[in-house]
Amino acid sequence: MSGPSTYVPQTDLTRWLDSRLPILRLAHDTVWTFPTPRNLNAFGAILTFCLGVQIVTGIVLAMHYVPNAGLAFDSVENIMRDVNYGWLLRYVHSNGASMFFLAVYVHMFRGLYYGSYKAPREVLWILGVIIYLLMVVTAFMGYVLPWGQMSFWAATVITNLFTSLDQVIPHLGSVIATWLWGDFAVGDATLNRFFSLHYLLPFVIAAVVGLHIWALHVPGNNNPLGIDVKGPQDSLPFHPYYTAKDAFYVGLFAILFAVLVFYAPEFVGNPDNNIPANPLVTPTDIVPEWYLLPFYAMLRSVPQKLIGVLVLVGSLLTLAFIPWLDWSPVRSNRFRPLMKQLFWVFVVDCIVLGYCGSQSVDAVRFGMPMVVVARVATAYYFAFFWLIMPIVGLIETPKPLPDSIAKSVLGTSAAPAE
């Protein structure tokens, strides 16, 4: 996509097609010869695999699912018990969401660690944040569809976040919530529209992924050294080197995926969602799926409704500002001794927040009230981006950077590649 194309059609048919629709040229330049840094562990293939699995299993499940408040729960039970391989398709789809988030979180933390958001990759990073937000919305709506107790109350609590706007302009939030529900409470109309959007959004994600890859292929991949590709000796063609490497990692990922689906299919699920939705009784402990627990903990750590919602929204939107918050000229944390340590504190912080989110509001664990722990962890989450990133970028002395990727990967004596 950047630089001159090296594609040379070999047959009459491909020459004919190339002058009409250069789709083979696009494929050749983006996934065949695309120069990729020598030292990369790409997560792109795993994430593409996840999106593909979700779309394929989702389309098939939609052939059996009924988006009606009276029938949805039973139709899911029908899929689990009676539809041929329905149990497998649903478990792959529900656990696939968790695997997708697992992979995307590793991808995001790697991007943070290696400074992949820094110039000239800001737009690439922001597109990634948009994909992540779309994933959150899609996963949330998908979680509502089985219409169990957790589905119903997750829909209630999350859509009620909008009612906090009542504290800004009276009735504004309630009007929005009613509009989202199509009723005065979460109900049949809500379920129907969530199903419609849950089917739509993965294709929007696929489109933004296309932009994400496009934006990636203009400057090229960042890499764990965080230094630019300086010549042909620093890179390898995508095929066969990265197609083979990615296929190997997708294989490993698929093994973990299969262990979850076949040996612990309900491991990440909540047993309360096997109870049909009941609008009159809220489950005693209401928790979101694991991948949203840190944000849930931040929401709950604030005792004021509107500010709590602002903290939740702010924690997500902060991600889009990272390219302009990190003032260090060095990309990779391998060469940033102080930031490296604060980064790992941040990773632990996110795990602590996740743990707090999984406990009840008044829980005391390890002798500490969890709400206080969550407050401290929330403060660090925001401080990491808005204070630590700019300040450490100014005061830190980075280690010397290697001369080139080739020298670092192949050893200092290595001559430029063949």
Next chain:
Amino acid sequence: MATTTTAEPTRRDFLYIATGSVAVVGAAAAAWPLIDQMNPSSAVLALASIEVDLTPIQVGQSVTVKFRGHPLFVRRRTPKEIAAAAAVPLSDLPDQLARNDNLPDDAPATAANREIKAEWLIVSGVCTHLGCTPTAFEGDYGGWLCHCHGSMYDTAGRIRKGPAPQNLAIPAYSFLSDSRIKVG
């Protein structure tokens, strides 16, 4: 066609603006049905009222009935609970408004403004934080505790502690007889 640049507005400028305006109005008019279809339909808006028979409810008991898709608490309070609610000074309340559809919007949240007959407390079962259903007889104030995020309500359904911003709403209702109410 030759292009000329003049300071004077031309007929062409007028046509651009007129055409653009029509396009914007047209797009908005076309978008509105797509937006408004998500609002509650006529069938949903045809709200029903319900009647609740109070005879089976014992003193100290709280029952939950479904009203317009939401839970509604009907609680027959003990004299102690009534006294506890009445003893709270207004200044202790995070939300100073009665939130009672039977009264004007600016009525203060006194215990008297939260009831029609002291023994019977009729309040919405929707936590004003994020819409969960609170559990009766729990929390520090003996009214309700919302397990979702820890909001606590007193025996008049008023918010006392936690993230919820408002008292539990009281719908319009009336006593048809001593043992029967009509809600809505």
